[in-house]
Amino acid sequence: MKKTIFLFAILLFISCKKEETKNESLYPEAEKSAEEKQLELGQAIFEGKGNCFSCHKPDQKIIGPSIQEIAVMYKEKNGDMVAFLKGKAEPIVDPSQYEVMKTNFAITKNLPEEELKALEAYFYSFAK
Numbered sequence: 001m002k003k004t005i006f007l008f009a010i011l012l013f014i015s016c017k018k019e020e021t022k023n024e025s026l027y028p029e030a031e032k033s034a035e036e037k038q039l040e041l042g043q044a045i046f047e048g049k050g051n052c053f054s055c056h057k058p059d060q061k062i063i064g065p066s067i068q069e070i071a072v073m074y075k076e077k078n079g080d081m082v083a084f085l086k087g088k089a090e091p092i093v094d095p096s097q098y099e100v101m102k103t104n105f106a107i108t109k110n111l112p113e114e115e116l117k118a119l120e121a122y123f124y125s126f127a128k
């Protein structure tokens with residue numbers, strides 16, 4: 001039993017060590033995966049020019065449904081968020097409030113596909 005605990009401690013130590021060296025990289029940007037970069041872009045638009053944060057919070061409904069609620073619903077129903085943000089798909093989360101969300105299409109319709117996909121990925125990162 002003691003041996004197992006000892007082994008486990010060593011393993012833990014080794015895995016922590018690895019984590020450390022990873023974070024100490026001189027070029028952290030270069031080591032980010034495409035997925036991480038996409039999430040960062042999505043978050044930047046969400047909090048920046050998209051202005052989404054004023055109506056959506058991660059796990060709490062304010063004016064709009066929470067990001068989590070939207071993400072879970074889109075996953076369950078296999079929704080197409082990019083199409084929705086282009087004004088080309090019906091609302092599936094809260095159709096009764098659709099008119100409020102619709103005002104944002106003025107912004108989202110003009111975003112490049114890449115940025116809409118980044119927003120979608122950012123939303124999906126909350127569906128856990």
Ligand code: HEC
Nearest residue numbers: 050051052055063064091092093094095097098100101104
């Ligand atoms: C003025 C407030 C407001 C802002 C700003 C806003 N939303 Fe919304 N959003 C809402 C409301 C209200 C709903 C619920 C109505 C609905 O489901 O369409 C909603 C719903 C949604 C949905 C679910 C749509 C569905 O299928 O029902 C998505 C996805 C979404 N918003 C994304 C965004 C993104 C991305 C931004 C930023 C570009 C944004 N929203 C900015 C109010 C807002």
